Amino acid sequence: MAVKIRLMRIGATKRPFYRVVAVDERRKRTGGYLELLGTYNPLTTPKEIHLKQDRIDDWIKKGAQMSDGFLRIIGKAPQRPPRKPKKEKKEETPKEETKRQSEEGTKPEEAVDETSTTIAEETPAEDVEKGKE
Numbered sequence: 001m002a003v004k005i006r007l008m009r010i011g012a013t014k015r016p017f018y019r020v021v022a023v024d025e026r027r028k029r030t031g032g033y034l035e036l037l038g039t040y041n042p043l044t045t046p047k048e049i050h051l052k053q054d055r056i057d058d059w060i061k062k063g064a065q066m067s068d069g070f071l072r073i074i075g076k077a078p079q080r081p082p083r084k085p086k087k088e089k090k091e092e093t094p095k096e097e098t099k100r101q102s103e104e105g106t107k108p109e110e111a112v113d114e115t116s117t118t119i120a121e122e123t124p125a126e127d128v129e130k131g132k133e
Helices: 053-061 068-074 094-104 108-132
Strands: 003-009 018-024 035-041 048-051
Touching: 003 053, 003 068, 018 053, 035 053, 048 068
Parallel strands: none
Antiparallel strands: 003 018, 018 035, 035 048
């Protein structure tokens, strides 16, 4: 029989409270346990952790494995590897830009021509107004 020391949640919805128990690892999280070894309340500041250390040591000598959650609350959890950085969006290359504009129905040259004509149309209007003053 493989025994684990793990957390058993007994709190209400959005109000977690845990028992630290020795349990057969094949049992459910909230199933029957072999022995109650302590409690853990994450809602208080600082977090309350009450453990029967002599009983925990006895179970470990008998071959019980400690779960990740239990190791986390006692501060002995292995360090997690760092997360991979998020993928950054690549800037559009001229090839992709041409493809995107062809889907929209415009050519790259037309887009440039439209901007230059609007600038050219505005310039003479300003000159006419300056000449009237």
